[in-house]
Amino acid sequence: xxxxxDTPVLDVPSGAPAAVATPLPGDPRLARLSLNQAxxxxxxxxxxxxxxxxxxxxxxxxxxxxxxxxxxxASAKLVRESGLRVSSYCRGGFLTGADRAGALDENRRAxxxxxxxxxxxxxxxxxxxxxxxxxxxxxxxxxxxxIGELAPYxxxxxxxxxxxxxxxxxxxxxxxxxxxxxxxxxAERFEPEAVGVVVDAYHVWWDPQVYDQIARxxxxxRIVSYQACDxxxxxxxxxxxxxxxxxxxHADVGGLRRAVDAAGYTGDIEVEIFNxxxxxxxxxxxxxxxxxxxxxYVV
Amino acid sequence: xxxxxDTPVLDVPSGAPAAVATPLPGDPRLARLSLNQAxxxxxxxxxxxxxxxxxxxxxxxxxxxxxxxxxxxASAKLVRESGLRVSSYCRGGFLTGADRAGALDENRRAxxxxxxxxxxxxxxxxxxxxxxxxxxxxxxxxxxxxIGELAPYxxxxxxxxxxxxxxxxxxxxxxxxxxxxxxxxxAERFEPEAVGVVVDAYHVWWDPQVYDQIARxxxxxRIVSYQACDxxxxxxxxxxxxxxxxxxxHADVGGLRRAVDAAGYTGDIEVEIFNxxxxxxxxxxxxxxxxxxxxxYVV
Numbered sequence: 001x002x003x004x005x006d007t008p009v010l011d012v013p014s015g016a017p018a019a020v021a022t023p024l025p026g027d028p029r030l031a032r033l034s035l036n037q038a039x040x041x042x043x044x045x046x047x048x049x050x051x052x053x054x055x056x057x058x059x060x061x062x063x064x065x066x067x068x069x070x071x072x073x074a075s076a077k078l079v080r081e082s083g084l085r086v087s088s089y090c091r092g093g094f095l096t097g098a099d100r101a102g103a104l105d106e107n108r109r110a111x112x113x114x115x116x117x118x119x120x121x122x123x124x125x126x127x128x129x130x131x132x133x134x135x136x137x138x139x140x141x142x143x144x145x146x147i148g149e150l151a152p153y154x155x156x157x158x159x160x161x162x163x164x165x166x167x168x169x170x171x172x173x174x175x176x177x178x179x180x181x182x183x184x185x186x187a188e189r190f191e192p193e194a195v196g197v198v199v200d201a202y203h204v205w206w207d208p209q210v211y212d213q214i215a216r217x218x219x220x221x222r223i224v225s226y227q228a229c230d231x232x233x234x235x236x237x238x239x240x241x242x243x244x245x246x247x248x249x250h251a252d253v254g255g256l257r258r259a260v261d262a263a264g265y266t267g268d269i270e271v272e273i274f275n276x277x278x279x280x281x282x283x284x285x286x287x288x289x290x291x292x293x294x295x296x297y298v299v
Numbered sequence: 300x301x302x303x304x305d306t307p308v309l310d311v312p313s314g315a316p317a318a319v320a321t322p323l324p325g326d327p328r329l330a331r332l333s334l335n336q337a338x339x340x341x342x343x344x345x346x347x348x349x350x351x352x353x354x355x356x357x358x359x360x361x362x363x364x365x366x367x368x369x370x371x372x373a374s375a376k377l378v379r380e381s382g383l384r385v386s387s388y389c390r391g392g393f394l395t396g397a398d399r400a401g402a403l404d405e406n407r408r409a410x411x412x413x414x415x416x417x418x419x420x421x422x423x424x425x426x427x428x429x430x431x432x433x434x435x436x437x438x439x440x441x442x443x444x445x446i447g448e449l450a451p452y453x454x455x456x457x458x459x460x461x462x463x464x465x466x467x468x469x470x471x472x473x474x475x476x477x478x479x480x481x482x483x484x485x486a487e488r489f490e491p492e493a494v495g496v497v498v499d500a501y502h503v504w505w506d507p508q509v510y511d512q513i514a515r516x517x518x519x520x521r522i523v524s525y526q527a528c529d530x531x532x533x534x535x536x537x538x539x540x541x542x543x544x545x546x547x548x549h550a551d552v553g554g555l556r557r558a559v560d561a562a563g564y565t566g567d568i569e570v571e572i573f574n575x576x577x578x579x580x581x582x583x584x585x586x587x588x589x590x591x592x593x594x595x596y597v598v
Contacts, residue, residue: 129549134550134551134554135551136504136505136551137510167467167468168468168506169466169468169534171504171505171530172505172530172532172549178505178506178507179507181507181508206467206471207467208439208477208478208480209480231470231471233472234536234538235468235534237533237536238533239533239534250470250471251433252433252435255433
């Protein structure tokens with residue numbers, strides 16, 4: 001494989017470290033790099049697996065929708081035979097709505113799938129405020145209650161629930177879980193083998209308490225995933241897609257990686273980017289770019 | 300004055316309390332309601348003052364730009380003779396850039412103006428990350444340092460610095476001060492007469508610690524202003540303008556008002572909304588609407 005230079009859409013920002021050659025398969029700096037499927041949204045699971053293998057990435061983060069498309073058993077077989085580690089399974093959660101029983105059923109299905117896929121954790125996005133509801137403490141209490149229902153079920157199947165605090169921009173419509181401290185307050189009600197936290201740089205970089213809370217999470221053995229993604233401005237029309245390739249924005253993704261490592265995390269570093277331009281780019285180019293950025297900014 | 304019904308652009312959302320008549324001048328429910336000038340961006344200071352008087356609002360929050368346009372001495376005279384209280388002066392801050400001396404000079408000028416206008420506090424917006432800088436702890440340390448320089452100068456002139464945490468959506472480009480707890484950690488280094496905090500519902504509603512931190516702020520006599528504004532979705536293209544009339548969004552503006560009151564705050568409740576549709580509407584209609592919403596959701 002020859003070194004691929006940055007394409008314009010994924011250009012190195014000015015002031016960044018000098019461009020580097022794309023690391024080749026076998027490069028030890030790739031040893032913890034995982035491709036989250038959401039970063040190559042338009043690839044099937046088979047294509048994403050092949051892309052990881054071509055680029056020498058040792059792990060992949062899976063999503064329910066493309067797994068369902070390929071079939072659960074076929075997906076499990078495909079990933080197992082590829083030799084890739086499964087770094088996480090996305091996602092469960094959405095626990096704040098009126099249909100408590102339905103949400104719990106859906107999450108039990110996701111836990112079962114995670115177990116069959118060999119995923120160490122199910123990433124949980126809490127859910128937002130129901131329409132017209134301003135009772136944020138009430139919604140947060142429903143999340144705690146639901147996690148209490150799901151934790152034993154997950155633990156029995158060897159799957160950890162990974163509570164993911166989302167940036168407060170999503171508090172109303174997507175996740176009433178907004179900080180790492182808040183996620184840990186919930187997780188610590190349960191055994192570390194049952195419930196942990198996901199540290200996504202994009203979501204937590206701004207938090208004045210983030211380094212203290214990462215240390216707390218590490219001390220308790222609670223970090224189930226570290227995700228690398230940058231906060232870029234201006235925000236796009238759909239705020240959900242305002243995530244950037246590491247190095248394009250303002251988050252100290254490398255500093256946060258060093259903090260989770262100092263706290264004892266040794267797992268994969270998963271790159272999850274929701275971004276229309278990146279989705280439109282060639283998947284191999286995207287993986288090459290994120291591998292370079294990983295070397296430049298994160299390792 | 301007759302009761303003005305909601306115009307379509309400022310309509311009452313479904314599920315809201317029944318529409319109410321616009322409260323008339325002298326209505327005790329208006330006793331703490333203040334119009335922040337930014338809500339009627341296209342009115343001059345004289346127009347804003349007249350609008351408050353017509354609607355029976357007893358207070359106004361001033362901004363530097365329209366005050367400069369009218370002239371400082373003339374503005375001070377106009378407001379003094381109107382009998383309106385000045386609830387705050389916006390704004391100082393932007394303390395994270397390379398030009399420390401220039402920023403301090405600009406803030407000393409703003410403090411002098413606040414004193415001449417009889418404003419009890421100068422609202423401070425910290426400033427964001429300099430271009431290409433990912434050192435958030437460093438930027439935050441520069442804010443602490445600058446507040447240390449400005450606090451004695453402000454206290455000598457009877458002006459309190461009001462540290463305003465901004466929603467984390469603005470952390471990169473506008474304010475590295477993101478939570479009430481963080482603002483209090485800084486404010487508490489100084490006398491309460493010198494440095495306090497601004498509680499803006501729009502900026503803090505999502506914070507899992509907000510009620511605890513409001514109690515802490517009140518116990519220390521640190522709340523210099525409460526601002527009412529709602530978090531509405533979807534966000535507009537310019538996120539700065541994504542603020543809504545109270546009742547149109549997801550923030551529990553009334554619950555937060557009760558919390559600041561329970562913490563001992565007795566000052567004005569200032570309505571500050573950056574929103575293109577509201578700016579385009581008739582100023583008197585805007586004031587009538589915010590007075591109705593105040594009665595419906597806040598008092």
